[in-house]
Amino acid sequence: MIRRGLRMGAASTEIELHARGRTIHLAVTxxxxxxxxxxxxxxxxxxxMTELLRAQRQLAWKEVxxxxxxxxxxxxxxxxxxxxxxxxxxxxxxxxxxHVIRKCSEVILGCVGTLRTLVDQFSALAEFPAPQPRSCDxxxxxxxxxxxFAGRLNxxxxxxxxxPDLPPVxxxxxxxxxxxxxxxxxxxxxxxxxLLRVLGLESSLSEDGGSVEIVIxxxxxxxxDEIRERLFLPFYSTKSRGTGLGLSIAAKIxxxxxxxxxxxxxxxxxxxxxxxxxxxxxxxxxxxxVEGVSHGTAELPTETAVKELSS
Numbered sequence: 001m002i003r004r005g006l007r008m009g010a011a012s013t014e015i016e017l018h019a020r021g022r023t024i025h026l027a028v029t030x031x032x033x034x035x036x037x038x039x040x041x042x043x044x045x046x047x048x049m050t051e052l053l054r055a056q057r058q059l060a061w062k063e064v065x066x067x068x069x070x071x072x073x074x075x076x077x078x079x080x081x082x083x084x085x086x087x088x089x090x091x092x093x094x095x096x097x098x099h100v101i102r103k104c105s106e107v108i109l110g111c112v113g114t115l116r117t118l119v120d121q122f123s124a125l126a127e128f129p130a131p132q133p134r135s136c137d138x139x140x141x142x143x144x145x146x147x148x149f150a151g152r153l154n155x156x157x158x159x160x161x162x163x164p165d166l167p168p169v170x171x172x173x174x175x176x177x178x179x180x181x182x183x184x185x186x187x188x189x190x191x192x193x194x195l196l197r198v199l200g201l202e203s204s205l206s207e208d209g210g211s212v213e214i215v216i217x218x219x220x221x222x223x224x225d226e227i228r229e230r231l232f233l234p235f236y237s238t239k240s241r242g243t244g245l246g247l248s249i250a251a252k253i254x255x256x257x258x259x260x261x262x263x264x265x266x267x268x269x270x271x272x273x274x275x276x277x278x279x280x281x282x283x284x285x286x287x288x289x290v291e292g293v294s295h296g297t298a299e300l301p302t303e304t305a306v307k308e309l310s311s
Contacts, residue, residue, distance in 0.1 A: 005030030190220030
């Protein structure tokens with residue numbers, strides 16, 4: 001952090017500590033201090049964000065609960081109305097009763113299907129299969145993730161900057177590929193309507209040499225502070241399509257691999273997502289917290305859910 005702050009002028013991150021049976025969330029900022037005679041120093045600010053993050057999470061999950069309740073209520077209304085119409089026509093036995101009952105049953109079945117899909121998608125956050133780690137070349141996994149979008153990125157320029165001979169990471173390639181595909185689709189969707197549409201894909205070894213870093217950037221509408229606070233929460237979406245689960249599931253996959261996922265502003269415009277996976281000799285490390293930008297927190301597509309990767 002200090003080296004990065006000296007190089008860039010300022011740098012910040014979040015750290016999660018476990019001590020004496022409690023978890024402490026710290027926001028750490030390192031800023032360069034220019035001294036006399038060409039000397040440089042560092043100002044290091046460490047702020048305890050534990051209570052603020054707890055309050056933010058309680059508010060965010062309250063909003064999630066309200067969203068789920070709203071999504072459930074929507075199909076319940078036509079189900080109730082259809083059931084009432086069926087009851088009236090069973091009592092009256094009019095000439096068109098059979099046709100009305102058939103139509104109402106179709107509405108009910110459709111709404112039940114909607115509810116089933118909602119429940120399945122929400123439960124996916126808790127039931128996603130455990131990673132099956134093995135040695136992975138992250139450059140290859142990233143290329144495979146982009147290949148899932150063959151023919152679907154028309155009008156978007158893809159810029160590659162992959163570091164050759166990256167050391168392998170111990171990860172489940174299928175799970176990480178799904179997480180990366182979520183991020184790619186999110187970036188592509190964010191650039192809908194943008195005059196400049198550039199998708200950036202980068203890989204490198206972290207500065208401390210302990211992790212492989214993947215950056216997926218876009219030139220879309222960017223991130224506001226409000227979006228950053230809720231970006232990785234289930235069912236949060238700034239788009240008209242999708243389920244609102246893409247980024248939260250991507251973050252969950254990364255977290256289960258002992259990695260981290262952070263969102264930040266891109267230059268000159270847009271957003272960039274930094275995915276970091278530790279180099280491991282074997283097994284999975286203890287999961288790090290998913291990082292948010294500023295002081296916020298973060299919390300798959302299957303082949304049949306590619307169209308709902310981002311939200």
